Amino acid sequence: MADREEVKAQILELLGKSKKPALYLKDMQKKVDAKPREIKNAANELVKEQKAMFWSSGSSTMYALPDRAKDEDKRGV
Numbered sequence: 271m272a273d274r275e276e277v278k279a280q281i282l283e284l285l286g287k288s289k290k291p292a293l294y295l296k297d298m299q300k301k302v303d304a305k306p307r308e309i310k311n312a313a314n315e316l317v318k319e320q321k322a323m324f325w326s327s328g329s330s331t332m333y334a335l336p337d338r339a340k341d342e343d344k345r346g347v
Contacts, residue, residue: 292334
């Protein structure tokens, strides 16, 4: 079982380095070294802590860093 803080750090790093402004949970599960449930719980904790946010394209919900998601919304991407 991976340490929760370590998983959260991996998620934040992935969200910051990704070419995409927002990622699906499935994208994180491919790159973060933890079980899917641990990744989901850690990502949801990051949202509660306001270090990450949900971003919706209208049909799907993704995770993003607040600054990156706001920049994309301004650009209309």
